[in-house]
Amino acid sequence: MTTSRLVRGMAVLAAGTLLWALxxxxxxxxxxxxxxxxxKAYEAESKVWPISxxxxxxxxxxxxxxxxxxxxxxxxxxxxxxxxxxxxxxxxDSMGHGTxxxxxxxxxxxxxxxxxMGLAPKAKILPVRMALTEDGEIGSATGDTGFADALRYAxxxxxxxxxMSIGTGALRANxxxxxxxxxxxxxxxxxxxxxxxxxxxAGAPIDYPAAFPGVVAVGAIDQQGNIWARSDCGPEIxxxxxxxxxxxxxxxxxxxxxxxxxxxxxxxxxxxxxxxVRSKYPALSAGQVINRMITSAAAPPDGSKxxxxxxxxxxxxxxxALAPNPAVDNGSRANPLLGRVESQGAPETAGxxxxxxxxxxxxxxxxxxxxxxGAVVALMVTLGVVVLVRRARxx
Numbered sequence: 242m243t244t245s246r247l248v249r250g251m252a253v254l255a256a257g258t259l260l261w262a263l264x265x266x267x268x269x270x271x272x273x274x275x276x277x278x279x280x281k282a283y284e285a286e287s288k289v290w291p292i293s294x295x296x297x298x299x300x301x302x303x304x305x306x307x308x309x310x311x312x313x314x315x316x317x318x319x320x321x322x323x324x325x326x327x328x329x330x331x332x333x334d335s336m337g338h339g340t341x342x343x344x345x346x347x348x349x350x351x352x353x354x355x356x357x358m359g360l361a362p363k364a365k366i367l368p369v370r371m372a373l374t375e376d377g378e379i380g381s382a383t384g385d386t387g388f389a390d391a392l393r394y395a396x397x398x399x400x401x402x403x404x405m406s407i408g409t410g411a412l413r414a415n416x417x418x419x420x421x422x423x424x425x426x427x428x429x430x431x432x433x434x435x436x437x438x439x440x441x442x443a444g445a446p447i448d449y450p451a452a453f454p455g456v457v458a459v460g461a462i463d464q465q466g467n468i469w470a471r472s473d474c475g476p477e478i479x480x481x482x483x484x485x486x487x488x489x490x491x492x493x494x495x496x497x498x499x500x501x502x503x504x505x506x507x508x509x510x511x512x513x514x515x516x517x518v519r520s521k522y523p524a525l526s527a528g529q530v531i532n533r534m535i536t537s538a539a540a541p542p543d544g545s546k547x548x549x550x551x552x553x554x555x556x557x558x559x560x561x562a563l564a565p566n567p568a569v570d571n572g573s574r575a576n577p578l579l580g581r582v583e584s585q586g587a588p589e590t591a592g593x594x595x596x597x598x599x600x601x602x603x604x605x606x607x608x609x610x611x612x613x614x615g616a617v618v619a620l621m622v623t624l625g626v627v628v629l630v631r632r633a634r635x636x
Contacts, residue, residue: 273498278464279482279510283360285360285559293361293520293563294363294517295347295362295363296363296364297523298401298516298519299319299398299400299402300402300404301368301402303369303403304339304407305335305338306329306332307332307334307343308333308490308492310495311491311495311497312351313344314340317348318343318366319368320332322367323369324390325371325372325387334492337492337499338505339368341499341505342404343359344359345513346364346366346509346513347513347516349363356498359513360510360513360559361514361520363520364516367400371391386412388418392418392421392424395425396430400430401527403425403432405433405435405456406503406506408437408448408450409449410448410449411449413449413588416591426455431457432450433456433512433515434448434449434450434453434456434459435503435507436473436504437451437473438504439471440471441474445473446473446584447478452585454578454580458477459478459504459511459557460474460480460484460551460553461482461503462484462556463485468481472504472507473504477584478548478550478551478553479554480554480556481555482507482557484503484510487500515531518563525570528573529570529572529573537564538557541556
Protein backbone atom coordinates (compact mmCIF):
# COMPACT_ATOMS: atom_id res chain seq x y z
CA MET A 242 0.00 0.00 0.00
CA THR A 243 2.03 2.93 -1.28
CA THR A 244 1.47 6.63 -0.79
CA SER A 245 1.11 7.28 -4.52
CA ARG A 246 -1.71 4.74 -4.81
CA LEU A 247 -3.45 6.31 -1.84
CA VAL A 248 -3.27 9.82 -3.23
CA ARG A 249 -4.83 8.63 -6.50
CA GLY A 250 -8.01 8.06 -4.52
CA MET A 251 -8.02 4.29 -4.33
CA ALA A 252 -10.05 2.86 -1.44
CA VAL A 253 -8.00 2.10 1.66
CA LEU A 254 -8.52 1.00 5.22
CA ALA A 255 -8.51 3.96 7.54
CA ALA A 256 -6.24 2.29 10.08
CA GLY A 257 -2.68 0.99 9.87
CA THR A 258 -3.68 -2.52 8.83
CA LEU A 259 -0.11 -3.69 8.31
CA LEU A 260 0.76 -2.76 11.88
CA TRP A 261 -1.75 -5.32 13.08
CA ALA A 262 0.55 -8.02 11.72
CA LEU A 263 2.79 -7.27 14.70
CA UNK A 264 1.31 -9.40 17.42
CA UNK A 265 1.62 -9.09 21.16
CA UNK A 266 1.29 -12.88 21.35
CA UNK A 267 -0.33 -15.16 23.91
CA UNK A 268 2.38 -14.68 26.53
CA UNK A 269 1.59 -11.00 26.74
CA UNK A 270 -2.15 -11.49 27.15
CA UNK A 271 -2.18 -10.67 30.84
CA UNK A 272 -0.36 -7.40 30.13
CA UNK A 273 -2.78 -6.26 27.46
CA UNK A 274 -5.24 -4.70 29.90
CA UNK A 275 -2.48 -2.58 31.40
CA UNK A 276 -1.56 -1.41 27.91
CA UNK A 277 -5.07 -0.15 27.13
CA UNK A 278 -4.30 3.45 28.03
CA UNK A 279 -7.58 4.74 26.59
CA UNK A 280 -9.59 2.92 29.28
CA LYS A 281 -7.46 4.53 31.98
CA ALA A 282 -7.77 7.97 30.38
CA TYR A 283 -11.53 7.56 30.22
CA GLU A 284 -11.63 6.19 33.80
CA ALA A 285 -13.89 3.47 32.44
CA GLU A 286 -14.08 1.36 35.60
CA SER A 287 -15.12 4.20 37.89
CA LYS A 288 -16.92 6.73 35.70
CA VAL A 289 -18.32 4.84 32.71
CA TRP A 290 -19.21 1.20 33.34
CA PRO A 291 -21.19 1.82 36.55
CA ILE A 292 -23.51 3.94 34.37
CA SER A 293 -23.59 2.02 31.10
CA UNK A 294 -21.86 -0.90 29.41
CA UNK A 295 -23.77 -0.85 26.14
CA UNK A 296 -26.22 -3.60 27.04
CA UNK A 297 -29.05 -4.07 24.56
CA UNK A 298 -27.33 -2.22 21.71
CA UNK A 299 -26.12 -3.81 18.48
CA UNK A 300 -23.09 -2.22 16.81
CA UNK A 301 -22.45 -3.22 13.21
CA UNK A 302 -18.80 -3.45 12.20
CA UNK A 303 -18.47 -3.05 8.43
CA UNK A 304 -14.96 -4.36 7.89
CA UNK A 305 -12.94 -7.49 7.11
CA UNK A 306 -15.18 -9.68 9.25
CA UNK A 307 -14.72 -10.62 12.92
CA UNK A 308 -12.96 -13.70 14.31
CA UNK A 309 -15.67 -14.92 16.66
CA UNK A 310 -13.46 -17.48 18.44
CA UNK A 311 -11.18 -14.84 19.96
CA UNK A 312 -11.35 -15.48 23.70
CA UNK A 313 -12.27 -11.89 24.56
CA UNK A 314 -15.12 -11.82 22.03
CA UNK A 315 -16.87 -15.13 22.69
CA UNK A 316 -20.62 -14.65 22.87
CA UNK A 317 -20.38 -11.07 21.62
CA UNK A 318 -20.48 -11.67 17.87
CA UNK A 319 -23.84 -12.15 16.21
CA UNK A 320 -24.35 -14.00 12.95
CA UNK A 321 -23.88 -11.30 10.36
CA UNK A 322 -23.53 -10.76 6.64
CA UNK A 323 -20.95 -10.89 3.88
CA UNK A 324 -20.91 -8.75 0.74
CA UNK A 325 -17.45 -9.97 -0.32
CA UNK A 326 -18.81 -12.91 -2.28
CA UNK A 327 -17.36 -15.44 0.17
CA UNK A 328 -20.81 -16.40 1.52
CA UNK A 329 -19.89 -16.37 5.20
CA UNK A 330 -21.92 -15.06 8.14
CA UNK A 331 -19.31 -12.40 8.82
CA UNK A 332 -17.64 -14.32 11.64
CA UNK A 333 -14.51 -15.02 9.58
CA ASP A 334 -11.60 -12.59 9.38
CA SER A 335 -8.46 -13.38 7.37
CA MET A 336 -7.02 -9.88 7.81
CA GLY A 337 -7.64 -9.08 11.48
CA HIS A 338 -8.74 -5.47 11.13
CA GLY A 339 -12.42 -6.07 11.88
CA THR A 340 -11.53 -8.29 14.85
CA UNK A 341 -9.47 -5.52 16.40
CA UNK A 342 -12.29 -3.00 15.97
CA UNK A 343 -14.76 -5.40 17.59
CA UNK A 344 -12.40 -5.82 20.56
CA UNK A 345 -12.18 -2.07 21.17
CA UNK A 346 -15.96 -1.78 21.07
CA UNK A 347 -17.21 -4.87 22.89
CA UNK A 348 -14.35 -7.01 24.17
CA UNK A 349 -15.12 -8.54 27.59
CA UNK A 350 -11.66 -9.80 28.61
CA UNK A 351 -11.19 -13.11 30.38
CA UNK A 352 -10.06 -14.34 33.75
CA UNK A 353 -8.78 -11.89 36.34
CA UNK A 354 -8.09 -8.54 34.63
CA UNK A 355 -6.73 -10.34 31.56
CA UNK A 356 -7.25 -9.63 27.90
CA UNK A 357 -8.94 -6.79 26.03
CA MET A 358 -11.88 -4.86 27.39
CA GLY A 359 -13.98 -2.86 24.99
CA LEU A 360 -15.40 0.47 26.04
CA ALA A 361 -18.94 -0.95 25.68
CA PRO A 362 -18.33 -4.55 26.85
CA LYS A 363 -21.99 -5.62 26.89
CA ALA A 364 -22.85 -4.38 23.41
CA LYS A 365 -23.28 -6.96 20.66
CA ILE A 366 -21.33 -6.90 17.40
CA LEU A 367 -22.99 -7.49 14.02
CA PRO A 368 -20.14 -8.25 11.58
CA VAL A 369 -20.63 -7.27 7.94
CA ARG A 370 -17.72 -8.52 5.88
CA MET A 371 -16.41 -6.69 2.82
CA ALA A 372 -13.78 -7.64 0.25
CA LEU A 373 -10.46 -6.26 1.49
CA THR A 374 -7.04 -7.06 0.02
CA GLU A 375 -4.01 -7.86 2.15
CA ASP A 376 -2.55 -4.38 1.61
CA GLY A 377 -5.73 -2.72 2.79
CA GLU A 378 -7.40 -1.79 -0.49
CA ILE A 379 -11.09 -2.29 -1.12
CA GLY A 380 -13.24 -1.97 -4.20
CA SER A 381 -12.16 -0.03 -7.25
CA ALA A 382 -11.47 3.49 -8.45
CA THR A 383 -15.18 3.89 -9.20
CA GLY A 384 -16.11 3.26 -5.58
CA ASP A 385 -17.91 0.00 -6.38
CA THR A 386 -17.01 -1.61 -3.07
CA GLY A 387 -20.24 -3.25 -1.90
CA PHE A 388 -20.41 -0.56 0.76
CA ALA A 389 -24.02 0.37 0.05
CA ASP A 390 -25.16 -3.25 0.38
CA ALA A 391 -23.15 -3.65 3.58
CA LEU A 392 -24.65 -0.56 5.18
CA ARG A 393 -28.21 -1.43 4.23
CA TYR A 394 -27.68 -4.94 5.60
CA ALA A 395 -26.48 -3.51 8.92
CA UNK A 396 -29.46 -1.19 9.21
CA UNK A 397 -32.00 -3.85 8.22
CA UNK A 398 -30.58 -6.30 10.78
CA UNK A 399 -30.98 -4.15 13.85
CA UNK A 400 -27.79 -2.12 14.19
CA UNK A 401 -28.33 1.12 16.12
CA UNK A 402 -24.69 2.15 15.67
CA UNK A 403 -22.54 1.40 12.61
CA UNK A 404 -18.74 1.45 12.87
CA MET A 405 -17.05 2.16 9.54
CA SER A 406 -13.28 2.07 10.02
CA ILE A 407 -12.83 2.06 6.27
CA GLY A 408 -12.53 4.87 3.76
CA THR A 409 -12.08 5.91 0.17
CA GLY A 410 -12.36 9.09 -1.84
CA ALA A 411 -14.06 7.13 -4.59
CA LEU A 412 -17.27 6.75 -2.58
CA ARG A 413 -17.90 10.48 -3.00
CA ALA A 414 -19.34 9.96 -6.48
CA ASN A 415 -21.08 6.67 -5.68
CA UNK A 416 -24.81 7.38 -5.77
CA UNK A 417 -25.70 4.04 -4.16
CA UNK A 418 -23.38 4.72 -1.22
CA UNK A 419 -24.82 8.19 -0.72
CA UNK A 420 -28.37 6.82 -0.85
CA UNK A 421 -27.45 4.10 1.67
CA UNK A 422 -26.15 6.71 4.12
CA UNK A 423 -29.39 8.68 3.78
CA UNK A 424 -31.32 5.44 4.30
CA UNK A 425 -29.41 4.71 7.52
CA UNK A 426 -29.96 8.25 8.82
CA UNK A 427 -33.68 7.98 8.08
CA UNK A 428 -33.77 4.75 10.12
CA UNK A 429 -32.38 6.49 13.22
CA UNK A 430 -28.90 4.91 13.11
CA UNK A 431 -25.70 6.54 14.41
CA UNK A 432 -23.04 6.32 11.69
CA UNK A 433 -19.37 6.63 12.70
CA UNK A 434 -16.46 6.63 10.24
CA UNK A 435 -12.71 7.26 10.14
CA UNK A 436 -11.28 10.41 8.56
CA UNK A 437 -8.26 8.60 7.05
CA UNK A 438 -4.55 8.12 7.64
CA UNK A 439 -2.80 10.25 5.03
CA UNK A 440 -2.18 13.18 7.33
CA UNK A 441 -3.29 15.45 4.51
CA UNK A 442 -0.43 14.41 2.26
CA ALA A 443 -0.72 16.30 -1.03
CA GLY A 444 -3.81 18.00 0.30
CA ALA A 445 -5.72 14.75 0.78
CA PRO A 446 -9.25 15.50 2.07
CA ILE A 447 -11.35 13.60 4.60
CA ASP A 448 -12.25 10.12 3.37
CA TYR A 449 -15.74 8.88 2.57
CA PRO A 450 -18.02 7.67 4.14
CA ALA A 451 -16.77 9.99 6.93
CA ALA A 452 -17.31 13.05 4.72
CA PHE A 453 -20.95 12.24 3.94
CA PRO A 454 -23.39 14.62 5.68
CA GLY A 455 -24.88 12.97 8.76
CA VAL A 456 -21.83 10.80 9.54
CA VAL A 457 -19.68 11.29 12.65
CA ALA A 458 -16.14 11.76 11.24
CA VAL A 459 -13.41 10.72 13.70
CA GLY A 460 -9.73 11.63 13.91
CA ALA A 461 -7.01 10.17 16.15
CA ILE A 462 -5.08 11.55 19.14
CA ASP A 463 -2.18 10.26 21.23
CA GLN A 464 -1.93 9.87 25.01
CA GLN A 465 -1.24 13.58 25.47
CA GLY A 466 -4.31 14.54 23.47
CA ASN A 467 -2.27 15.72 20.49
CA ILE A 468 -3.49 15.01 16.96
CA TRP A 469 -1.74 11.97 15.49
CA ALA A 470 0.55 13.13 12.68
CA ARG A 471 -1.18 10.96 10.07
CA SER A 472 -4.76 11.72 11.10
CA ASP A 473 -6.57 13.43 8.23
CA CYS A 474 -7.97 16.84 9.08
CA GLY A 475 -10.64 18.99 7.48
CA PRO A 476 -13.91 20.83 8.05
CA GLU A 477 -15.93 17.60 8.17
CA ILE A 478 -14.19 16.25 11.27
CA UNK A 479 -16.60 15.83 14.19
CA UNK A 480 -14.63 14.33 17.09
CA UNK A 481 -11.25 12.84 17.95
CA UNK A 482 -10.46 9.84 20.17
CA UNK A 483 -7.51 7.61 21.17
CA UNK A 484 -5.81 6.14 18.11
CA UNK A 485 -2.10 5.77 18.88
CA UNK A 486 -0.45 2.66 20.35
CA UNK A 487 -3.77 0.88 20.69
CA UNK A 488 -3.93 -2.73 21.93
CA UNK A 489 -6.75 -5.00 20.82
CA UNK A 490 -7.82 -8.47 19.79
CA UNK A 491 -6.20 -10.37 16.92
CA UNK A 492 -7.48 -12.93 14.41
CA UNK A 493 -4.41 -15.17 14.53
CA UNK A 494 -5.45 -17.31 17.49
CA UNK A 495 -8.03 -17.25 20.28
CA UNK A 496 -5.40 -15.91 22.70
CA UNK A 497 -3.53 -13.57 20.37
CA UNK A 498 -3.37 -9.75 20.45
CA UNK A 499 -2.02 -6.95 18.31
CA UNK A 500 -1.47 -3.22 18.33
CA UNK A 501 -1.88 -0.36 15.88
CA UNK A 502 -2.05 3.37 15.25
CA UNK A 503 -4.89 4.83 13.23
CA UNK A 504 -8.14 6.67 12.88
CA UNK A 505 -9.83 3.27 12.66
CA UNK A 506 -9.18 2.64 16.34
CA UNK A 507 -10.39 6.12 17.27
CA UNK A 508 -13.57 5.44 15.29
CA UNK A 509 -14.19 2.23 17.23
CA UNK A 510 -13.98 4.13 20.53
CA UNK A 511 -16.50 6.73 19.36
CA UNK A 512 -18.84 3.96 18.16
CA UNK A 513 -18.57 2.43 21.64
CA UNK A 514 -19.47 5.78 23.24
CA UNK A 515 -22.54 5.98 20.99
CA UNK A 516 -23.52 2.47 22.13
CA UNK A 517 -23.10 3.45 25.79
CA VAL A 518 -25.41 6.44 25.33
CA ARG A 519 -28.02 4.49 23.34
CA SER A 520 -28.07 1.85 26.07
CA LYS A 521 -28.48 4.35 28.90
CA TYR A 522 -30.97 6.58 27.05
CA PRO A 523 -32.88 4.34 24.60
CA ALA A 524 -35.56 6.97 23.93
CA LEU A 525 -33.06 9.40 22.41
CA SER A 526 -32.84 9.69 18.64
CA ALA A 527 -29.58 9.16 16.77
CA GLY A 528 -29.37 12.91 16.33
CA GLN A 529 -29.65 13.50 20.07
CA VAL A 530 -26.98 10.86 20.75
CA ILE A 531 -24.65 12.66 18.33
CA ASN A 532 -25.51 15.98 19.97
CA ARG A 533 -24.64 14.54 23.38
CA MET A 534 -21.21 13.46 22.13
CA ILE A 535 -20.60 16.83 20.44
CA THR A 536 -21.68 19.06 23.31
CA SER A 537 -19.82 16.99 25.93
CA ALA A 538 -16.49 16.70 24.07
CA ALA A 539 -13.40 17.75 26.04
CA ALA A 540 -11.50 20.82 24.91
CA PRO A 541 -8.27 20.36 22.91
CA PRO A 542 -5.09 20.53 25.03
CA ASP A 543 -3.72 23.32 22.83
CA GLY A 544 -6.56 25.61 23.84
CA SER A 545 -7.77 26.02 20.28
CA LYS A 546 -11.34 27.15 19.69
CA UNK A 547 -13.76 24.47 18.53
CA UNK A 548 -15.07 23.39 16.15
CA UNK A 549 -11.94 23.40 14.04
CA UNK A 550 -10.40 21.36 11.22
CA UNK A 551 -8.14 19.35 13.54
CA UNK A 552 -10.20 18.43 16.61
CA UNK A 553 -13.71 18.98 15.32
CA UNK A 554 -15.79 19.66 18.43
CA UNK A 555 -13.14 18.16 20.69
CA UNK A 556 -12.08 14.89 22.33
CA UNK A 557 -14.92 12.38 22.70
CA UNK A 558 -15.69 11.75 26.39
CA UNK A 559 -17.83 8.75 27.44
CA UNK A 560 -18.45 9.91 31.02
CA UNK A 561 -19.51 13.39 29.94
CA ALA A 562 -21.66 12.02 27.11
CA LEU A 563 -23.51 9.89 29.69
CA ALA A 564 -24.06 12.75 32.14
CA PRO A 565 -27.51 14.39 32.43
CA ASN A 566 -28.09 16.77 29.53
CA PRO A 567 -31.71 18.01 29.48
CA ALA A 568 -30.94 20.71 26.92
CA VAL A 569 -30.09 18.06 24.34
CA ASP A 570 -32.60 15.46 25.46
CA ASN A 571 -35.50 17.91 25.21
CA GLY A 572 -34.21 19.52 22.03
CA SER A 573 -34.29 18.65 18.36
CA ARG A 574 -34.25 14.98 17.39
CA ALA A 575 -32.71 15.71 13.99
CA ASN A 576 -29.17 14.69 13.03
CA PRO A 577 -27.04 17.83 13.58
CA LEU A 578 -24.54 16.81 10.89
CA LEU A 579 -26.98 16.70 7.98
CA GLY A 580 -26.34 20.34 7.17
CA ARG A 581 -22.57 19.89 7.08
CA VAL A 582 -21.02 21.04 3.80
CA GLU A 583 -18.69 18.65 1.98
CA SER A 584 -15.31 20.29 1.45
CA GLN A 585 -14.93 18.58 -1.92
CA GLY A 586 -18.45 19.49 -2.89
CA ALA A 587 -21.19 16.97 -3.58
CA PRO A 588 -21.25 15.64 -7.16
CA GLU A 589 -23.84 17.19 -9.46
CA THR A 590 -25.50 13.79 -9.72
CA ALA A 591 -25.96 13.55 -5.96
CA GLY A 592 -29.51 13.84 -4.73
CA UNK A 593 -30.35 16.21 -1.89
CA UNK A 594 -29.84 15.11 1.67
CA UNK A 595 -33.26 14.57 3.19
CA UNK A 596 -33.43 16.13 6.67
CA UNK A 597 -35.01 13.40 8.78
CA UNK A 598 -36.27 14.01 12.30
CA UNK A 599 -36.02 10.52 13.72
CA UNK A 600 -38.74 9.42 16.10
CA UNK A 601 -40.22 6.19 17.36
CA UNK A 602 -41.36 5.35 13.86
CA UNK A 603 -37.85 5.58 12.42
CA UNK A 604 -37.51 1.81 12.31
CA UNK A 605 -39.82 1.73 9.32
CA UNK A 606 -43.07 1.08 11.15
CA UNK A 607 -46.09 3.21 10.25
CA UNK A 608 -46.73 5.87 12.93
CA UNK A 609 -49.83 5.28 15.02
CA UNK A 610 -51.14 8.78 14.34
CA UNK A 611 -51.12 8.04 10.62
CA UNK A 612 -53.64 5.26 11.14
CA UNK A 613 -55.91 7.78 12.88
CA UNK A 614 -55.63 10.23 10.00
CA GLY A 615 -56.41 7.45 7.56
CA ALA A 616 -59.50 6.45 9.53
CA VAL A 617 -60.80 10.03 9.57
CA VAL A 618 -60.24 10.40 5.81
CA ALA A 619 -61.98 7.09 5.14
CA LEU A 620 -64.96 8.14 7.29
CA MET A 621 -65.27 11.46 5.46
CA VAL A 622 -65.17 9.72 2.08
CA THR A 623 -67.84 7.24 3.22
CA LEU A 624 -70.13 10.03 4.47
CA GLY A 625 -69.64 11.88 1.22
CA VAL A 626 -70.65 8.84 -0.81
CA VAL A 627 -73.76 8.33 1.34
CA VAL A 628 -74.85 11.96 0.83
CA LEU A 629 -74.37 11.72 -2.93
CA VAL A 630 -76.36 8.49 -3.14
CA ARG A 631 -79.27 9.99 -1.17
CA ARG A 632 -79.30 13.09 -3.37
CA ALA A 633 -79.31 10.91 -6.45
CA ARG A 634 -82.30 8.96 -5.14
CA UNK A 635 -84.23 12.17 -4.38
CA UNK A 636 -83.63 13.37 -7.91
